[in-house]
Amino acid sequence: xxxxxxxxxxxxxxxxxxxxxxxxxxxxxxxxxxxxxxxxxxxxxxxxxxxxxxxxxxxxxxxxxxxxxxxxxxxxxxxxxxxxxxxxxxxxxxxxxxxxxxxxxxxxxxxxxxxxxxxxxxxxxxxxxxxxxxxxxxxxxxxxxxxxxxxxxxxxxxxxxxxxxxxxxxxxxxxxxxxxxxxxxxxxxxxxxxxxxxxxxxxxxxxxxxxxxxxxxxxxxxxxxxxxxxxxxxxxxxxxxxxxxxxxxxxxxxxxxxx
Numbered sequence: 001x002x003x004x005x006x007x008x009x010x011x012x013x014x015x016x017x018x019x020x021x022x023x024x025x026x027x028x029x030x031x032x033x034x035x036x037x038x039x040x041x042x043x044x045x046x047x048x049x050x051x052x053x054x055x056x057x058x059x060x061x062x063x064x065x066x067x068x069x070x071x072x073x074x075x076x077x078x079x080x081x082x083x084x085x086x087x088x089x090x091x092x093x094x095x096x097x098x099x100x101x102x103x104x105x106x107x108x109x110x111x112x113x114x115x116x117x118x119x120x121x122x123x124x125x126x127x128x129x130x131x132x133x134x135x136x137x138x139x140x141x142x143x144x145x146x147x148x149x150x151x152x153x154x155x156x157x158x159x160x161x162x163x164x165x166x167x168x169x170x171x172x173x174x175x176x177x178x179x180x181x182x183x184x185x186x187x188x189x190x191x192x193x194x195x196x197x198x199x200x201x202x203x204x205x206x207x208x209x210x211x212x213x214x215x216x217x218x219x220x221x222x223x224x225x226x227x228x229x230x231x232x233x234x235x236x237x238x239x240x241x242x243x244x245x246x247x248x249x250x251x252x253x254x255x256x257x258x259x
Contacts, residue, residue, distance in 0.1 A: 001025070001033060001034065001035050001036070002033065002034040003029055003031075003033060004029050004031025004032055004033065005029065005031075011023050011024070011025060011035070012024075023035075023037060025051060027051065031052075031147075032050050032051070032052050033050065033051040033052075034048060034049075034050055035047070035048060035049055035050070035051060036048040066089055067087060067088070067089060067098065067145055067150050068087070068088055068089075068150070068151070069085055069086070069087055069143050069150050069151070069152060069153055069155070070085070070086040070087075070088060071083065071084075071085045071086070071155060075155055075156060075157040075158065076157075076158045076159075076160065077133045077157070077158075077159055077160070077203065078133070078159070078160055078161070078203075079133060079134065079135075079136055079159055079160065079161055080133065080134065080248040080249070081133050081159075081203050081246070081248060082130060082131065082132055082133065082205060082245070082248060083130070083131040083133065083157060084128055084129075084130055084131075084205060084217060084219055085105070085128070085129040085130075085131065085141070085143060085155075086122070086126050086127070086128055086219075087100075087103050087119065087126060087127040087128075087129065087143065087145070087150065088125065088126040088127075089125065098125065098126070098127055098145070100119045100120065100121040100127035101119075102145055102146045103119040103127045103129070103143070103144070103145055104116060104117070104118065104119065104143075104144050104147075105117040105118075105119070105129045105131075105141055105142060105143045105144065106141070106142040106144075107131065107139055107140070107141050107142075108139065108140040108141075109135055109137075109139055110135050110136065110137025110138055110139065110159075111135065111137075117129050117130070117131065117141075120215075120216075120217060122216060122217065122218075123216060128217050129141075129143060130217065131157060132248070133157065133159035134159075135159060136159050136160065136161060137158075137159060138156055138157065138158050138159075139156070139157040139158075139159065140154055140155075140156060140157075141153065141154060141155045141156075141157060142154045142155075143155070168187050168188065168204065168228075168246060168251045168252065169187070169188065169251060169252035169253050170185055170186070170187055170244060170251065170252065170253035170254060170256070173185065173253060173256050173258075174258055175258065175259070176258065176259045177234050177258060177259075178234075179234060179235065179236075179237055180233070180234065180235065181233075181234045182231055182232065182233050182234070183230075183231065183232045183233075183234055183240075183258060184229065184230070184231050185229060185230040185231075185242075185244075186223075186227055186228075186229050187201075187204060187220065187227060187228040187229065187230070187244065187251065188227045188228075200246075201220045201221065201222040201223075201228035202219070202220075202222075203246055204220040204228055204244065204245070204246045204251070205217060205218065205219055205220060205244070205245060205246075206218045206219075206220065206230055206242055206243065206244045206245075207242075207243045207245075208232065208240060208241070208242055208243075209240065209241040209242075209243075210236055210238075210240060211236050211237065211238025211239055211240065212236060212238075218230060218232065220244075230244070234258075238259070239257055239258075239259050240257065240258045240259070241255055241256075241257050242254065242255060242256055242257070242258065243255040
């Protein structure tokens with residue numbers, strides 16, 4: 001047997017005790033399996049054959065027009081910055097949730113080297129694909145749901161040489177909160193003469209390590225007054241670790257912990 005990831009193996013044959021034999025294929029991986037059954041060193045009639053394994057969860061949409069890729073357009077960042085692509089169900093549909101294990105992305109770097117990106121579950125009905133812009137030039141990104149491309153994929157990402165910028169900082173960081181509280185952070189920046197300046201909020205992101213050992217990625221919201229903010233409901237008791245970054249660098253006050 002050859003799995004969809006091209007790994008091969010041997011399937012055990014069970015005696016049916018009625019003159020027949022049973023071969024059981026456990027389809028744990030989505031994709032096509034190639035199966036070959038032999039008696040002695042000869043293929044039996046019907047062998048080899050293929051088996052297609054599809055997702056089996058109820059409520060999985062089969063209509064790709066229900067799914068969208070949300071990205072900051074135009075896709076242009078400075079070297080070292082990170083782009084977050086959010087995959088979500090259209091607000092006009094109720095055809096079911098998105099299962100992030102079926103969301104994948106391919107990436108072609110400026111040097112034409114290709115790779116595969118996995119998605120993370122944001123725990124809010126959306127999935128996140130993270131692209132690190134480490135190389136100057138144009139990237140091509142394809143986003144897929146169960147091997148089918150999602151509009152507006154493919155996407156082009158342009159990475160430019162980084163320019164210097166004043167360091168943003170986090171203000172009013174709480175040390176502790178109670179369950180069901182909402183954590184609210186304000187991120188601001190100051191020029192050398194002390195005047196507040198506008199921050200590129202779309203280029204700032206937060207990674208949050210939860211008490212249950214999972215990690216979430218959150219984008220930052222613009223307050224339209226030159227500052228950025230992050231709001232998050234605290235629904236698990238324990239210690240949270242926040243890492244807030246811009247251009248792949250921690251901003252002042254990051255990382256920090258809240259209990």
